[in-house]
Amino acid sequence: MLDGKKVIFSGMQATGNLTLGNYLGALKNWAQLTDEYECYYCVVDEHSITIRQDPAVLRKRARALLILYIAAGIDPEKSVLYFQSHVSAHAELAWILNCYTYMGEMSRMTQFKDKSAKHEDNINVGLFAYPVLMAADILLYQADLVPVGIDQKQHLEICRDIAERFNNIYGDVFTIPDGYYGSTGAKVMSLQNPEKKMSKSDENPNASIYLMDDTDTIMRKFKRAVTDSLGVIGYGPEQPGISNLIDIYCACTGKKVEEALKEFDGRGYGELKMAVGEAVCGQLAPLQAEVARLTKEKDYIDRIIKNNAERAAYTAGKTLRKVQHKIGFPDRIR
Ligand code: TYM
Numbered sequence: 441m442l443d444g445k446k447v448i449f450s451g452m453q454a455t456g457n458l459t460l461g462n463y464l465g466a467l468k469n470w471a472q473l474t475d476e477y478e479c480y481y482c483v484v485d486e487h488s489i490t491i492r493q494d495p496a497v498l499r500k501r502a503r504a505l506l507i508l509y510i511a512a513g514i515d516p517e518k519s520v521l522y523f524q525s526h527v528s529a530h531a532e533l534a535w536i537l538n539c540y541t542y543m544g545e546m547s548r549m550t551q552f553k554d555k556s557a558k559h560e561d562n563i564n565v566g567l568f569a570y571p572v573l574m575a576a577d578i579l580l581y582q583a584d585l586v587p588v589g590i591d592q593k594q595h596l597e598i599c600r601d602i603a604e605r606f607n608n609i610y611g612d613v614f615t616i617p618d619g620y621y622g623s624t625g626a627k628v629m630s631l632q633n634p635e636k637k638m639s640k641s642d643e644n645p646n647a648s649i650y651l652m653d654d655t656d657t658i659m660r661k662f663k664r665a666v667t668d669s670l671g672v673i674g675y676g677p678e679q680p681g682i683s684n685l686i687d688i689y690c691a692c693t694g695k696k697v698e699e700a701l702k703e704f705d706g707r708g709y710g711e712l713k714m715a716v717g718e719a720v721c722g723q724l725a726p727l728q729a730e731v732a733r734l735t736k737e738k739d740y741i742d743r744i745i746k747n748n749a750e751r752a753a754y755t756a757g758k759t760l761r762k763v764q765h766k767i768g769f770p771d772r773i774r
Pocket of ligand 1: 449450451452453454461462463464465466484487573574577578586587588589590591592595625626627628629637638639
């Protein structure tokens with residue numbers, strides 16, 4: 441904790457095309473928390489290789505993601521934005537925590553079950569131990585809060601379990617982190633199947649709004665969004681498609697669900713879709729322009745990559761050395 445501020449840690453994978461779900465569920469909240477907290481936002485490239493990646497594409501996407509963090513309004517002088525692979529403490533702590541995590545706990549993780557069903561030919565140990573690396577990410581920075589979408593809740597709970605187990609043996613080593621979920625946007629659903637979350641790995645491109653989609657594409661996807669045959673704009677489990685559109689609208693405009701329902705009372709689904717599309721374009725167009733501008737600032741971005749990795753390594757190193765000492769590794773000779 442610096443300057444008495446509480447600490448935030450979060451991360452995103454540089455795989456696939458990022459979606460509106462990643463933005464509304466995570467990135468938008470990250471940017472709003474930077475004044476109040478000491479924030480570490482990581483591009484988790486080590487997590488990405490649990491699924492086979494093309495090296496050139498991964499490298500490019502990781503850099504583009506770091507640029508996106510800045511474009512989303514996160515000031516890299518204040519917050520620490522960096523690549524996970526540039527701070528070796530992540531992998532080192534993950535190894536240690538592997539030895540305090542049970543096979544049974546990991547095999548219950550729904551993301552492991554989903555991903556191993558999808559990639560049957562590559563069910564590797566890294567995919568299995570993925571949540572332990574995620575726990576190491578968070579615990580290295582003694583994070584108080586972790587802003588994520590609802591899909592990461594199970595991983596956060598196992599992180600807390602591992603930290604509590606470790607603290608019970610060795611004393612108060614780790615801060616126990618809490619999840620931070622936005623009131624709207626914490627689970628953006630697919631536009632084609634509103635029972636399923638919007639995902640960058642969805643095979644149907646109409647199911648997801650990608651952050652780099654142009655205005656026409658965004659409007660077209662919303663026009664095609666699956667709704668229902670009730671014909672009344674309501675909110676609840678019997679209207680998952682309409683509820684998802686309302687949630688997206690609220691997450692983009694900052695309005696409350698009740699306000700939005702009042703606004704659309706008596707209006708048709710077509711009008712709602714247009715309004716949501718416009719609200720999304722209003723968020724993404726400036727973001728895209730900022731990404732385009734920053735991408736050309738090569739020296740500036742390089743400097744941030746270097747400086748921020750050093751800042752992250754400094755904080756992470758302190759926790760790692762404490763852990764190593766507690767478990768009985770010989771102290772370094774200075
Ligand atoms: P990832 O890369 O899959 O997603 C990044 C963030 O986007 C959120 N998200 C969503 N939110 C709302 N609706 C959706 N449809 C949606 N899809 C994705 C995710 O919840 C996440 O917050 N394991 C993590 C990355 C990670 C991490 C960490 C996160 C690694 N270490 C430490 C926090 C702390 C992941 O794969 O997120």
